[in-house]
Structure formats: C-alpha cells, structure tokens
Amino acid sequence: MALDGITLNLVCRELNNLLAGGRIDKIHQPEKEEVVLQVRNQGQNHRLVLSAHPDNARLHPTKEPKQNPLTPPMFCMVLRKYLEGGKITEFAQWGLERVISLKVQGSDELGRRQEYQLLLEIMGKHSNIILLDPGANIILDGIKRYTHAVSRHREVLPGRPYIAPPSQGKHSPLELGEDEFRGLLLASPLESRISQAVLKKLDGFSPELCRELVVRAGLDQDAILEQCGEYELVRLWQSLQELLSPLRGAPYRPTLVREKSSLGQAVTFSYTQLSQYHGLDQEPYEYLSLALDAFYTARRAQGRLRSQRSSLLRLLQAELDRLGKKLALQEEAINSGRDAVKYKKWGELITANLYQIKQGQAEAEVVDYYEPECTPVKISLDPGLTPNENAQAYFRLYNKGKSGIEATEPLRRQTLEEIVYLESVKTSLENSLSTAELAEIRQELVEQGYLKDKGRPGKKDKAERPQPMRFLSSSGALILVGKNNKQNDFLTLKLAKPRDMWLHVKDIPGSHVVVPLDKEEFPDDTTLEEAAALAAYYSQARGSSTVPVDYTHVRNVKKPGGAKPGMVIYENQYTLYIDPDPALPERLAQADSDSV
Numbered sequence: 001m002a003l004d005g006i007t008l009n010l011v012c013r014e015l016n017n018l019l020a021g022g023r024i025d026k027i028h029q030p031e032k033e034e035v036v037l038q039v040r041n042q043g044q045n046h047r048l049v050l051s052a053h054p055d056n057a058r059l060h061p062t063k064e065p066k067q068n069p070l071t072p073p074m075f076c077m078v079l080r081k082y083l084e085g086g087k088i089t090e091f092a093q094w095g096l097e098r099v100i101s102l103k104v105q106g107s108d109e110l111g112r113r114q115e116y117q118l119l120l121e122i123m124g125k126h127s128n129i130i131l132l133d134p135g136a137n138i139i140l141d142g143i144k145r146y147t148h149a150v151s152r153h154r155e156v157l158p159g160r161p162y163i164a165p166p167s168q169g170k171h172s173p174l175e176l177g178e179d180e181f182r183g184l185l186l187a188s189p190l191e192s193r194i195s196q197a198v199l200k201k202l203d204g205f206s207p208e209l210c211r212e213l214v215v216r217a218g219l220d221q222d223a224i225l226e227q228c229g230e231y232e233l234v235r236l237w238q239s240l241q242e243l244l245s246p247l248r249g250a251p252y253r254p255t256l257v258r259e260k261s262s263l264g265q266a267v268t269f270s271y272t273q274l275s276q277y278h279g280l281d282q283e284p285y286e287y288l289s290l291a292l293d294a295f296y297t298a299r300r301a302q303g304r305l306r307s308q309r310s311s312l313l314r315l316l317q318a319e320l321d322r323l324g325k326k327l328a329l330q331e332e333a334i335n336s337g338r339d340a341v342k343y344k345k346w347g348e349l350i351t352a353n354l355y356q357i358k359q360g361q362a363e364a365e366v367v368d369y370y371e372p373e374c375t376p377v378k379i380s381l382d383p384g385l386t387p388n389e390n391a392q393a394y395f396r397l398y399n400k401g402k403s404g405i406e407a408t409e410p411l412r413r414q415t416l417e418e419i420v421y422l423e424s425v426k427t428s429l430e431n432s433l434s435t436a437e438l439a440e441i442r443q444e445l446v447e448q449g450y451l452k453d454k455g456r457p458g459k460k461d462k463a464e465r466p467q468p469m470r471f472l473s474s475s476g477a478l479i480l481v482g483k484n485n486k487q488n489d490f491l492t493l494k495l496a497k498p499r500d501m502w503l504h505v506k507d508i509p510g511s512h513v514v515v516p517l518d519k520e521e522f523p524d525d526t527t528l529e530e531a532a533a534l535a536a537y538y539s540q541a542r543g544s545s546t547v548p549v550d551y552t553h554v555r556n557v558k559k560p561g562g563a564k565p566g567m568v569i570y571e572n573q574y575t576l577y578i579d580p581d582p583a584l585p586e587r588l589a590q591a592d593s594d595s596v
Contacts, residue, residue, distance in 0.1 A: 003058055003122055005096035005204030007288065009247055010271050011060060012091040012100060014289050018061065019046060022088050024104065029076035030066035033143060035129060039088065050102075050120050050129055052143050056299070057127035059100055059120050060292040064300070078131060078141040082106055082116050089115075096172060096204030098122035099165065116140070121165060128156060137162050170203040173244055178237050185233070190226040194236070197225055208268065208276075213239045215276045246271060254288040256295055257281070260586070266298035301435070308438050309429055312445070316426045319450060323419050330412040333404055340401020345370055346379050347394035350387060357387040421485075421564040424509035427540045428484035431511075440466070441484050444565055466490040468514075471534060471588040473527040479588070480514045481534055485566030488512040489559070492568060498555035501528070503535045506548040506575060510539025512566070514554065529578065530588060536580040545579050 003011075022041025029035050034051040049062045072080070086106030093100055102118040117132040129143040142156040154163035171184060188197035195210035205213075211221040217235035219227075228236070246252035252271045258264040258281045268274070269291045273282050285291040345368075350357065353366045360383045368377040381390045425441060432438050445451045466487040471479040480495070482488035488511060492502060496514045501523055503513040513535040515523045522528065528551065536547040552573040559568050 003098065003292075004206035004209050005093070005098055006209065006243070006247065007206075007271050008059070008098055008100060008122070009093050009096060009204070010252065010288050011292065012093050014287055015048075015059075015061075015091045018289070019048065019088050020090060022046070024083050024086050024088065027076060027079045027084055028066075028068045029073050029079075029143075030068050032073075033127075033129075035076070035079065035143065036062070036066065037083075041088075050118070052120070052127040052129045054125040054127060056296060057120070057122040057124075058292065058296060059122075060289045060296075062293045062297070064293070064297045075129075075141055075143045079118075082131060082140060083118065086116070094164075096174075097165075119162075123165060126151075126165075130156060130162065132162050168203075171201060173202045173204060173240060174247060176202075181237055181240065182233050185225060185228070185236070188225060191224055194219065194223050194225055194228065195221060208270075208274075209243065211276050212270075212272075212274055213243055216242065221276060243272070252288075254285040254291040256283045256285060256291045258283060265302055266295050269295040305432075305435055305438065308435065308442075309432060312429055312438065312442065313426065315445070315450065316422055316429065320419060320422055320426070323415055323422070327412065327415045327419065330408050330415060333408045334412060337401035337405035337408070340398050340404075343394040343401065344398040347391040347398065349377070350379060350381075350391040350394065354387045354391075357381070357390075359383070359386050417564070417567070420509065421567060423540065424485060424566050427509045428511075431538055431542075432483065437483050440486055444484065444486050448564065468495070469585075471530075471585070473523075473530045473588060475524050475526045477523055477527040478516055479527065479531045479534060480516070481538055482512045482566075483538075485564070488566040492554065492557055493559060496554045498553065500554045501531070501551055502554045502557050502570070503531050503549055503551040504570075505535055505539040505541055506550045508540050508547075510535060510541070512568075513538075528576070530584065532576045532578040533581050533584050534588070536578050537582065537585060539580075542580050546577050547580060549576050549578055550574070551576060 019039050019041055022039040024037050025040050025045070026038040027035065028038075031051075031053075033053045034049060037048040037050070039046045039048055047062050049058070049060060051058050083104050083106055086104040088102065089105050090103045091100060092103065098121070100120045100122075102120070104116045104118065106114055106116050108114040115134060117134045119128075119130045119132055121128045121130065127144075131140040131142070132138070133140055139156060139158060139160050139162050141158050145157055147155050147157065153166055154160075171180075173181075176184070184201040185194070185197050188200065194214050195207065198210040198213060199205055199207055213236065214223060215221050216239040217232065219232060219235075223232075253273060254269070254271050255273050256269050257267040257274060257277045259267060260279065260281055264281065267277065267280060271288050273284075283294075285294070349366050349368065350364065352369070353364065357364045357366075361381050362383050363378055364381055364387075365376050365378050367374050381387075382393065385393065425445065428441055429438070432441065442451065446453045466482075468487050468491045469481040469483060471481065473479055480491055482491045491514055492512045496502065497516065499521075500517050501515040503515070504510060511534075513531050515527060515531050517523060523531070532549040532551065535549050536542070536544075539547070541547045550570070550573040552570050556572045557568050557570040
C-alpha cells in the first residue's frame with residue numbers, strides 16, 4: 001500500500017509528538033533514494049527514515065539497522081552541511097497532499113540561525129526528497145535531480161526556485177458537507193465504480209482507502225454509481241465520516257494486515273482496521289509509525305527472500321541447461337555406438353564370403369544369414385584393401401563403438417543423477433519460505449561445489465541443527481517433513497527410528513516425510529493419507545493430481561556411498577495415490593514450535 005494523505009496526516013502528528021524539538025545528530029544515505037536521520041530527543045535516540053523509492057516512498061521512525069556506504073553520496077554531504085546539529089521544529093503536511101515538510105532550525109555558513117525545509121514528495125516514480133531554503137524559495141539539492149528535459153513543469157536542481165507539484169484539483173473531504181459530497185459523486189459517470197469516483201474527487205484517499213469506504217457502506221467494493229440510491233449515498237457519507245474521525249481527534253487503531261499462514265507475510269497497513277481484508281490476520285499496533293516500520297521491514301525481508309531465491313534459481317537453471325546439453329551429447333555418442341553393432345555383422349559376413357570377394361571391389365553383395373529370409377545385403381568395401389582387411393576394418397569400427405558405449409554410459413548415468421539432484425534442490429528452493437531455509441540450501445550448494453564460500457578464509461560457522469517442519473495429523477499423530485536435502489538426510493538418517501514410517505513421492509524430487517511410530521506397525525489411515533498428501537504437496541508434483549507416494553519403514557531406506565544430499569534408495573514399499581492439498585499444511589501446522 002502506498003501512503004495516502006490521511007495516513008500521512010496522522011504520521012505527522014505522531015512525529016511531532018516524538019521528534020519535534022529534537023536535534024539531528026547524524027545523517028546517512030544507506031540507499032540511493034533513502035535518507036536516515038538520527039535524532040536525539042528527550043534523552044532518547046531515534047532513526048527517522050525518508051524514502052523516495054518509486055514503490056516504497058515513506059516517512060517513519062525505524063528500528064531496522066542498515067549498512068551505510070563507505071563514501072557518503074553527494075546529497076548526504078549536502079544534508080550534513082545544512083542540517084546536522086539542527087533542531088527539528090515541526091513536521092507539516094500540505095493540506096492532505098502527500099507532501100511533508102520537515103522544518104529544521106540550523107545555521108548558515110556564517111553561523112547565523114537559518115530555517116531549512118526538507119521536503120518529502122510521495123508521488124510514485126516522481127517521488128523526491130528536496131532540501132529547500134524557504135526564505136529564498138531556492139532548492140539547495142534534491143536526492144533526484146532533473147531538468148526540463150525530464151519534466152516540463154519544473155526543474156529540481158541546486159539554485160533553481162522551488163515549484164510545488166501540480167495540483168490534482170481534488171476536494172478536501174474535511175471541508176465538504178453531505179450535499180457537496182453527493183454532488184461530487186453523482187457528477188461522475190454513472191457507469192464508473194464508486195471507489196474510482198471517490199479517488200478522483202477527494203484529496204487524501206488511496207485506492208485501498210476508497211475501497212474501504214465502499215465496503216464499510218455495505219456495498220461490494222466494485223459497485224458502480226448507478227447502483228446508488230438514497231440509502232447507499234447516506235451509508236457512503238457515514239463511512240466517510242467514520243474514516244475521517246481520527247483527523248478530528250478521535251482515537252484510531254493502527255493495523256498491520258498479514259496473510260493467514262505460518263509465514264504471515266505482510267499485505268498492507270492502515271490507521272484503522274480494514275473490513276475489506278476480513279479473511280486475513282489484522283495485527284494491532286499502539287502507534288501508526290510502528291505499524292509502518294513493521295510493514296516496510298517485512299516487505300524488505302520478503303524482497304530479499306525473492307531476490308536470493310531468484311539468484312539461486314538462476315544458478316540452478318544454468319547448471320541444468322548445461323547438464324541437459326551434456327546429456328544430449330552423451331546420448332548421441334551412445335546411439336552412435338549402438339549403430340556400430342551392424343559393423344560386427346558386416347565383418348562376419350565378409351569373413352564368411354572371402355572366397356567370392358576379390359580385392360579391388362567397391363561393394364560386395366552377400367547373403368545375410370542373420371535374417372530368417374536370408375535376404376541379400378550390399379556391403380561397402382575399400383578397393384585398396386584385401387577382403388580380410390575390409391572385414392578387420394569393420395571389426396575395429398565395431399570395437400570402437402562398443403568401447404564408446406562402455407565409456408559413455410557411466411558418464412550418462414552420472415549426469416542423470418546430477419540432474420535429479422539439482423531438480424530436488426530446485427524444488428526445495430521453490431518451496432522455501434524464509435532466508436534461513438535459503439541459507440541451508442546455499443550452504444549445501446557450497447559444499448557440493450556449485451557455489452564459492454563467501455565466508456572468512458579458514459573460519460567455518462557452526463552448523464545449526466536442522467529443523468524439519470512439524471505437523472499434527474487430524475488424529476493427533478506427529479508428522480515430520482524435511483524442507484531441503486540437508487534436512488531430508490538429517491530426518492531420515494539421524495532423527496528417524498528404524499520402525500518409523502517413511503514417505504516420498506515416487507520418482508519425483510520432493511521432501512522426505514516421516515511419521516514416528518511407537519509400538520504400532522503402521523500409522524492410522526488418516527495420518528497415512530495426510531502424510532502422503534504432505535509429501536505430494538512438498539514435491540515437484542505439487543500442481544498435479546493423483547500423485548503416487550511410496551511409503552515404507554525407515555529400516556528399508558538406505559543411502560548409497562557417495563550419494564548426494566537427499567538421495568536414498570528404498571525397498572519393500574507400498575504406493576498410495578493422493579491429491580496434493582494446498583490448505584493441508586496450514587490446517588495441520590503444529591502450534592507448538594519446539595525443536596525436534
């Protein structure tokens with residue numbers, strides 16, 4: 001969610017209570033479009049982040065530490081020159097526009113007191129942070145500089161006069177009466193959505209807040225104006241007043257919306273509970289600033305997860321492509337060797353007919369005694385060789401092809417095994433849900449030689465005990481699932497007992513699944529089916545149906561010498577056909593997170 005004007009208004013109020021009167025001790029620019037001010041106020045240190053990122057432009061205190069570049073960027077140096085040591089006097093918003101002015105009492109080059117303004121303009125890809133001399137209305141610098149070649153409306157360059165972003169011609173909802181509100185709505189085309197009409201007419205509203213207004217009025221969020229009668233218009237007005245009440249001093253309840261899953265990814269935030277997300281978890285916060293920090297910290301972590309996963313997937317895909325080409329060449333060589341079988345037959349046919357073949361012939365037609373009908377066959381000859389030498393030449397070609405097969409077949413099997421292994425790693429990557437899981441997979445790739453170890457030379461981090469996923473079946477039995485190959489090995493070869501039940505999808509990369517057993521020989525039918533469904537879900541066959549899942553006791557599972565992580569062989573198995581259920585992991589997730 002992008003910060004809307006109403007949310008920014010409440011953030012400004014919180015910042016004035018928290019930071020107004022504070023002194024700016026340090027200024028950093030950890031990222032290209034982000035500035036962090038370290039502010040000391042009332043004996044406490046605070047980090048205030050201002051970002052002009054196209055997708056994440058924002059303003060709020062943060063607890064997330066960030067690494068700063070060795071050499072500060074030019075804009076950071078300018079801010080230090082004018083603002084470091086200055087006193088924050090006020091956070092001010094321009095109406096309900098997404099423009100925030102951070103007013104700082106500092107000093108000029110001669111030591112005289114001077115007021116500066118640090119403006120944050122939240123405008124999507126045009127977002128900017130601009131340092132301004134308000135007395136002269138002159139730009140001192142901007143985190144994004146551009147000329148009229150980029151924007152015909154204004155230039156953002158040092159020494160240029162500051163020109164505010166163009167007005168969108170919207171109306172302040174705080175100044176509207178009910179009749180004016182109705183008139184603005186009904187002036188829009190009747191086939192347009194109500195939320196779109198509100199977005200175009202009212203200042204301070206984001207698309208999400210517009211949808212919330214409509215949902216709180218008891219309407220479908222995609223309802224159109226033509227569906228509005230007197231009752232609907234009254235409910236829309238009442239919803240508007242309800243959403244605006246915090247701006248008039250009413251208490252509000254900041255909320256962070258998360259997915260209903262074990263991972264609980266952040267979806268959005270607001271200064272109020274959002275009815276449109278009634279099916280998701282809504283986590284309350286004491287302050288809106290804390291909700292913003294939690295949301296953007298989670299979003300940053302999710303971005304890192306996607307980036308790291310994509311990087312590893314690209315590496316794996318490149319290796320798989322290389323191995324695919326290698327396998328094609330090996331199979332071509334083996335097929336060529338199989339074609340050489342005919343040379344043995346031709347050599348034997350020439351040998352059997354030496355008495356009737358003369359030296360100098362380019363071709364010999366002989367009876368093929370290997371065919372039931374004894375049909376004649378034509379065999380090419382080298383006229384410069386004797387009949388016996390021609391036969392020996394064909395025997396040599398046969399032996400060469402046979403040797404080629406014997407040399408290439410083990411290499412082909414090795415290539416196939418490596419492809420199966422990398423496919424299993426790829427499946428683990430696609431199912432990974434945290435940076436910790438990615439770290440385990442990355443370490444596995446380092447140990448297998450696909451990645452270089454970026455750690456300190458001669459220093460190895462202490463390996464943490466793998467933590468397979470824990471589930472409780474509907475009948476209360478424990479089910480353990482490995483999340484990657486290293487966890488699969490730990491689960492099957494070290495944690496599981498010989499009598500425990502072991503499950504894995506048949507001939508497809510996926511997780512090892514173990515059902516611990518005590519005295520019983522097999523788990524109950526419900527547990528077995530749910531364990532098989534988990535094995536199918538956490539495999540490459542996740543999107544398929546009627547997936548074959550093998551199950552046997554752990555004592556029947558062995559790891560061949562020299563096999564790669566996660567690779568095992570097993571015997572005495574049974575097979576169960578099951579459909580993967582995407583809702584099953586969440587339903588069976590064990591509330592108790594104790595380590596196994």
